[in-house]
Every structure is written in structure tokens, then in C-alpha cells.
Amino acid sequence: MLASIVEKETGIAAERAKIAGVFVNRMRRGMRLQTDPTVIYGIGISYDGNIRKRDLLKKTLYNTYKIDGLPPTPIALPSKEAIHAVMHPEKTKALYFVAKGGGEHYFSNNLVEHNRAVRKYLLNK
Numbered sequence: 001m002l003a004s005i006v007e008k009e010t011g012i013a014a015e016r017a018k019i020a021g022v023f024v025n026r027m028r029r030g031m032r033l034q035t036d037p038t039v040i041y042g043i044g045i046s047y048d049g050n051i052r053k054r055d056l057l058k059k060t061l062y063n064t065y066k067i068d069g070l071p072p073t074p075i076a077l078p079s080k081e082a083i084h085a086v087m088h089p090e091k092t093k094a095l096y097f098v099a100k101g102g103g104e105h106y107f108s109n110n111l112v113e114h115n116r117a118v119r120k121y122l123l124n125k
Helices: 002-009 013-028 036-046 053-057 080-087 111-121
Strands: 096-101 104-108
Touching (some): 002 013, 002 036, 002 080, 013 080, 036 053, 096 111
Antiparallel strands (some): 096 104
16 A cells, blocks of 8 residues: 555656655554545546545545545555655655655654655645
């Protein structure tokens, strides 16, 4: 399951193991994964290219903002690279990441730092 999420989360090969490491860190701490690709999968064919607050609040079997742990099934067919990343996650202190644009992500070790990155990269503030 986790490899399918890593597969959908990034197309940047160099980030896969770090993203896997973030998810492993979150699961070990009992945190929700809170990852957009699972929300998109749960929305299904009605997804229009934008995730709205209401989408994050809607309880589906795949909304990792609302459910604990992993979704019930994979959300994609993971590549061997994504599987390898999950089997060998990067050791990192990061607990969060946000898309910077261009496919890359900014990684944060705490919520304050993450919220700052969200304001910078998503809200352009």
C-alpha cells in the first residue's frame, strides 16, 4: 500500500526514499499520513484537478487526512523504485513535506516549519 502512495506522491526518483522515510516516521508516531494522492483516489472520477478543504474533510476509505494508517487497497501500481524506497526508506527527521512546484518537495521536521513552507510554496506569502 505504502509504495503505491510513494509512487503517486512524487515523480522525482531522488525523493522517493525520503518521502517513504517521512511516511514511516509518521506511522511510527501514530500520525495520520495526510497525503493528497489518497484523497484524490477517494474522490474518484469527480476529481477536477483541485483539492478543496471539503475534500480533505470528507471521510472516505482513502482519505488519509481522516483515517488512521493505510488505505484498504493500493491507490496505484507502484514501480519497483517505489517498492525499493519503501523497503529502504531514508533515515530522516522530517515529518512533513510540501510541493515546491516542478515536482520537487520541501521537507520539514516540525509543524511550524511546515506551515511556513506551505505559506511560501502554496499560498505565495
